[in-house]
Amino acid sequence: MRIATFNVNSITARLPRLLAWLESSGTDVVCVQETKCSEAQFPYEQLRELGYEAAVNATGRWNGVALISKVGLEDVVRGLPGGPEYEGVEEPRAISATCGGVRLWSVYVPNGREVEHDHYGYKLDWFRALTAAVAEDAAGPRPFAVLGDYNVAPTDEDVYDPAVFAGLTHVTPAERAALEALRGAGLSDVVPRPLKYDRPYTYWDYRQLAFPKNRGMRIDLVYGNEPFAKAVTDAYVDREERKGKGASDHAPVVVDLALDA
């Protein structure tokens, strides 16, 4: 089974490329972030024509997550149970379901904006709620993974130049400690292969030729429990999908699993 996580930066803007990529890559399940649409605007029909069903948690122009699967989509849970609100709103940043026997979450962790900003505290609170919400499945016997845009680079190796990020969100000790807590719950970082260069970046800013210069970050992560990690046969960043006209600023992370019958 081939699964993936992909921050599409608007599923409406990305739809032609997303549909072509689903077909060419043979992806069975993709965890999508930043749909940037309402549920009514979600392209269910175009996906259905390719054999995919979708579960969506989206409310409008910001955020939004989905699970798109052609191997089943059962026991859907929208949102992060016990998660914090931001400015009185429960934002659409999580959805989970069982696809082909694997329990999967698609998450879009809050950005944090600046270390002094309320959004940063919200981000850390969101991580705490996520860790609590996944603890039981993380420790369980069923293959389980949380995939998505974590908005944290796990180590200094995961940014093109640590000096550029000094004092900024995405690299602070508290954010990295939040990832460590998630690992403490029984999940491990499934690190993908880069298909070019030496580091598996997943995001490159649109500006200043960041992609051709490979000024990237690894912030789209796959955190799986032990049964999941044992089933992984390959993982890679599909950087081809970051190229050319109409690309997202993120590339998909693809994971191949060999599951028992």
Next chain:
DNA sequence: ATGACTACCGCAGGTAGA
């Protein structure tokens, strides 16, 4: 190369991304 982002909402430019 004296410049070098994209998307949303909505009709200008503010907000957001990381």
